[in-house]
Each structure stands twice: as C-alpha cells, then as structure tokens.
Amino acid sequence: MRYDVLIIGGGPVGNYLANLLARDFKVAVVEKKGSFGGKACTGIIGAENFERLGLPEEAILNKLRGAVFYSRIQSFEIERKSPQAYLVDRKILEKSLAERAVRRGADYYMSTTFLGFKNGRAVLQRFGERFEIEAGFYVGADGVSSTVAKAIRAQTKAEFLSGYEVEVVGEFKPDFVEVWVNKDINEEFFFWVAPVNESLARVGTFGGLEALYKFLKIRMLKPNAVVEFKAGSVGFGVRKPWIRGNVALIGDAALQIKPTTAGGIVFGMICAHALRSALLEGRPEEYEKLCKNIKRQISFGLRFRKVFRGLSQDDIEKIFEVLGSEEAREVIESQADFDDHVKTTKAILRRPKLLAKLLRISPSIVRYLV
Ligand SMILES: Cc1cc2nc3c(=O)[nH]c(=O)nc-3n(C[C@H](O)[C@H](O)[C@H](O)COP(=O)(O)OP(=O)(O)OC[C@H]3O[C@@H](n4cnc5c(N)ncnc54)[C@H](O)[C@@H]3O)c2cc1C
Known part of the structure; x- marks a missing residue:
C-alpha cells in the first residue's frame, strides 16, 4: 500500500492533521498504542482557539472563565464574563478526531510502532510482526521523544522537564483555575489546580514529584484523596529542522510547545494548518516559514522562561x-x-x-x- 502522507503518532496533533489532509490526500496514521488517551496532560485549551480549530465539543469537561494567582503571600483574581479556556478529556478529543479522519478517508494502524526508515519506506511493527509502508511524505507527530526526529537527525538543546499530575478530590471553585508561584517549593515551574468540577481537580507541576506532594499539603488536599496519577515530559526549546526532505515534524515532536505554560495542543494544530497549506501548494519546504507566528511565540516563551528561572x-x-x-x-x-x-x-x-x-x-x- 502506498500513501501520499503517512502520519506517525495518533495524538491530538497527528489526528488533527489527518483530518485536515484526508480529503485531499491518501492519508494513514500509525499509532503505537492500542487505544487513545492516557497521556499526562491537564487538557486546558484556550476557548477561542478551540472554536477556531473546530475541535469536538463532546471532549469538553469544564469551562473556565477566570484564574486566581497565588504567590507565597499574595493572591489576585482575574475574572472574565465568558469562558476563556476549556478543560478537555484527552481520550475523547483524540478518538473523536480519529473518527472524523477515518470518515474523511484516512486509514488507521493502531498498536503499530514506527521503528525507522529503510530505503525511503517506514518500517513498522505490530504484535511482533514487521512490515513496511511507503508514502510520498512522512510526518512525525510522535511526541516529545520522537523517533522520527531521531531518524532525520533533528538536533536540540532544549530543556526537558518531567511533569506530574494528579486528579484529586477536594473543594474547588468550578470555573476558576488556580496558578501558584512559589519558588520555595518548586524552583522550576508553577503549580496549577484545574477543576474538572466543584469536587475534582487536576493538580500538577513540572520539576520534582516531591514538590507536588508538598504543594498538595499547602493547598490542603489529601494525598489519599488522589484518584489518578500521571507523569510525562515536555521540552522547552528549539528542535531543528522541522522538515528534512520528505519528512516533517509537528506538535511535541517539533517542540511546538509554549515554554510559558507547557501547553502544546493548540500550537501543534496551528502548525498542522501551515503544513497542509505547504503540501497543497506542493511546496513542503515552506512549512517552517508558514509557522512563523508560532516560532515567534516560542522564542518569546523561551525568553520568559529564562527570566522566570532568574x-x-x-x-x-x-x-x-x-x-x-x-x-x-x-x-x-x-x-x-x-x-x-x-x-x-x-x-x-x-x-x-x-x-x-x-x-x-x-x-x-x-x-x-x-
Ligand atoms: C503534565 C502535563 C500537562 C500538560 N498540560 C497541557 C495542557 O493543559 N494543555 C496543553 O495544550 N498541553 C498540555 N501539555 C502538553 C501536551 O500534552 C502536548 O503538547 C500534546 O500532547 C502534544 O500532542 P502531540 O500529538 O504532538 O503529541 P502526543 O500527545 O505526545 O502524541 C504522540 C503520539 O504518538 C505516539 N507515538 C510515539 N512514538 C511512536 C512510534 N514510534 N510509533 C507510533 N506512534 C508513536 C504516542 O503513542 C502518542 O499517541 C501537558 C503536558 C504534560 C506532560
């Protein structure tokens, strides 16, 4: 089987790209997991971009219209009339996008791991069996530890951080996210408390796990009230290039992540539109240029991060x-x-x-x- 585009990685960005391309190209997605979701991710997506990108409403768990910022000794509140961000269910988000892509003609290969390229073909493995797929163009949407990025020898000096997140039962203001900045407990990053509803929230940080447990105590949340724990990682920096020959990187694989907040879903999806335009014009090499606004945001975020660290x-x-x-x-x-x-x-x-x-x-x- 030969495809126009083979997308490696069926996370939110890979599935979103499959949607965008499936009507104009013969597209396939390979995903190493047997089902969607499960990644450590709070799932906060800016409301304006959620609507603009046409993301599936059924993934929304909660709508957030304000934030309370806490330092060690102060706090202030920002309140908006309408929701500014949505908290989404990652599994529903990814699966709905995949379903849409299939309806538009994309093929999915679940439980299939990309191992590398050989003679211009993707070498894949499913349940112990190896096979190859040939495509005119390949996209690495395989996350922060991208195998595709390694295969095209993309380089980076990014800062990689481990992230820890729990779902915890407690009492929360359901439409306000909390942001706690306290370097005495965590030098690396802020803590967030993102309510799913008035009695459940996703609480997390990047850096050390110990810091998260100290924070739970300060926030008067019981470690024994934790009903889910997840760990993951992000990379803040530049991974170059985003395209080499007929292989492009997108989403976390290209480190299209905000270094200010570690949000990556929207940036990856905006870059998916850029890649679609470049492919439709038959000029894939224009992809990076078309992402210039995202590059500007990342570069600002990196400066912000440097300031924060100091x-x-x-x-x-x-x-x-x-x-x-x-x-x-x-x-x-x-x-x-x-x-x-x-x-x-x-x-x-x-x-x-x-x-x-x-x-x-x-x-x-x-x-x-x-
Ligand atoms: C603790 C934490 C909290 C976060 N909170 C937010 C948030 O609130 N909002 C936000 O926007 N972002 C958040 N992020 C970042 C967000 O999770 C990522 O930016 C987003 O998941 C990027 O999507 P992606 O599709 O590029 O990559 P991923 O979601 O990593 O998806 C990559 C996919 O590729 C598959 N894959 C990997 N290797 C292979 C292979 N060799 N072969 C086949 N398939 C493969 C994986 O199984 C996976 O399904 C958070 C991250 C962490 C760690």
Missing part, C-alpha cells in the same frame, strides 16, 4: 504586587489572550505606570521580554 521569590512577590494592582488586572481582563502571550505582555508594558513599576523591579526583565 527570579527569586522576593522578585516574584514584587511582580505580583504590580500584576495584582487594579490597573494591571483591568488590562489582563480586557486584553489578555490565552494563547498569545506576546500580545498579553505588550498590553501590560504599554501602560506607562505598570512599565515604570516593572522597570523599578528590574530593567533587564523588561528589556529582555521586549
């Missing part, structure tokens, strides 16, 4: 004072964009009073971010 908890307390002020909250509530952190930061820095206060904390932070 901050002490005292600096964070000072920044919280500024961001918790009425003026900053008004800017965030009216102009913050869930997926465009360049726009959000610019909106804050455009206010002379806020800019002056941040410059007083550290001129280099502002210079570095701008």
Whole structure:
C-alpha cells in the first residue's frame, strides 16, 4: 500500500492533521498504542482557539472563565464574563478526531510502532510482526521523544522537564483555575489546580514529584484523596529542522510547545494548518516559514522562561504586587489572550505606570521580554 502522507503518532496533533489532509490526500496514521488517551496532560485549551480549530465539543469537561494567582503571600483574581479556556478529556478529543479522519478517508494502524526508515519506506511493527509502508511524505507527530526526529537527525538543546499530575478530590471553585508561584517549593515551574468540577481537580507541576506532594499539603488536599496519577515530559526549546526532505515534524515532536505554560495542543494544530497549506501548494519546504507566528511565540516563551528561572521569590512577590494592582488586572481582563502571550505582555508594558513599576523591579526583565 502506498500513501501520499503517512502520519506517525495518533495524538491530538497527528489526528488533527489527518483530518485536515484526508480529503485531499491518501492519508494513514500509525499509532503505537492500542487505544487513545492516557497521556499526562491537564487538557486546558484556550476557548477561542478551540472554536477556531473546530475541535469536538463532546471532549469538553469544564469551562473556565477566570484564574486566581497565588504567590507565597499574595493572591489576585482575574475574572472574565465568558469562558476563556476549556478543560478537555484527552481520550475523547483524540478518538473523536480519529473518527472524523477515518470518515474523511484516512486509514488507521493502531498498536503499530514506527521503528525507522529503510530505503525511503517506514518500517513498522505490530504484535511482533514487521512490515513496511511507503508514502510520498512522512510526518512525525510522535511526541516529545520522537523517533522520527531521531531518524532525520533533528538536533536540540532544549530543556526537558518531567511533569506530574494528579486528579484529586477536594473543594474547588468550578470555573476558576488556580496558578501558584512559589519558588520555595518548586524552583522550576508553577503549580496549577484545574477543576474538572466543584469536587475534582487536576493538580500538577513540572520539576520534582516531591514538590507536588508538598504543594498538595499547602493547598490542603489529601494525598489519599488522589484518584489518578500521571507523569510525562515536555521540552522547552528549539528542535531543528522541522522538515528534512520528505519528512516533517509537528506538535511535541517539533517542540511546538509554549515554554510559558507547557501547553502544546493548540500550537501543534496551528502548525498542522501551515503544513497542509505547504503540501497543497506542493511546496513542503515552506512549512517552517508558514509557522512563523508560532516560532515567534516560542522564542518569546523561551525568553520568559529564562527570566522566570532568574527570579527569586522576593522578585516574584514584587511582580505580583504590580500584576495584582487594579490597573494591571483591568488590562489582563480586557486584553489578555490565552494563547498569545506576546500580545498579553505588550498590553501590560504599554501602560506607562505598570512599565515604570516593572522597570523599578528590574530593567533587564523588561528589556529582555521586549
Ligand atoms: C503534565 C502535563 C500537562 C500538560 N498540560 C497541557 C495542557 O493543559 N494543555 C496543553 O495544550 N498541553 C498540555 N501539555 C502538553 C501536551 O500534552 C502536548 O503538547 C500534546 O500532547 C502534544 O500532542 P502531540 O500529538 O504532538 O503529541 P502526543 O500527545 O505526545 O502524541 C504522540 C503520539 O504518538 C505516539 N507515538 C510515539 N512514538 C511512536 C512510534 N514510534 N510509533 C507510533 N506512534 C508513536 C504516542 O503513542 C502518542 O499517541 C501537558 C503536558 C504534560 C506532560
């Protein structure tokens, strides 16, 4: 069997791409697992992009319209009238996208692992049996530890972090996510509490598992009230190239992940549109150029991450004072964009009073971010 495009990896990004391509190309997806879902992922997706990308409504578990930010000693709340983000069920998201892709003509090879390329063909293994599939174009959508990236010798100096997430029973404000920034417990990342409903939330962080258990205690959540535990990893950085010959990387395989929040679903899907355009035009080499806005967001996120890593908890307390002020909250509530952190930061820095206060904390932070 020969395909126009063989997508390796049936995660959210691979399945989304299969949808986009299936009407114009003969497409197949190979997925090493026997069923969808199961990956460590909170499943928060910006509402605007969820709608714009046409993602399946049935995957939505909860709608979030606000956030409460906590430092060690302060907190402030951002509240919007309409939902800004959705919490989704990854299994339903992935399966619905796969079903749609099949209806549009894509072939799926489940429980099938990509091993490498041989003479321009993909070598695959299913239940101990090896076989090959030939395609005109191959896409590695096989996640952060991408085998396809290794096969095309893509290079990276990214920062790889382990992420830990639990589902825990407790009491939560159902439409508000909590973001806790406390470097005394975790130097590496913030903690999030994302409610599934008023009595269940996904709580997680990147860095160390011990930090997550310390946080549960501080947040007064019982370790014995944990009903699910998951671990995974993310990579913050650049993996190059995103395309070599007739093989492209997409989603986490290309490290299309926001280094600010570790969200990767939307960025990967936006790049799927870029890849579709490049393939339809018969100019796959244009793919990276068409992702320039995502590259700009990642590059900003990497600068943001560098700044975050250099901050002490005292600096964070000072920044919280500024961001918790009425003026900053008004800017965030009216102009913050869930997926465009360049726009959000610019909106804050455009206010002379806020800019002056941040410059007083550290001129280099502002210079570095701008
Ligand atoms: C703790 C944690 C929380 C997160 N929270 C969020 C969040 O709230 N929002 C958000 O947007 N992002 C979040 N992310 C990131 C998000 O999970 C990823 O960005 C997203 O899963 C990327 O999708 P993908 O399809 O590119 O890769 P993946 O979801 O990793 O899918 C890759 C697929 O490829 C398959 N595969 C791998 N190797 C092979 C092979 N050799 N052969 C065949 N198949 C293969 C895998 O089985 C998998 O199904 C989180 C990540 C972690 C670790």
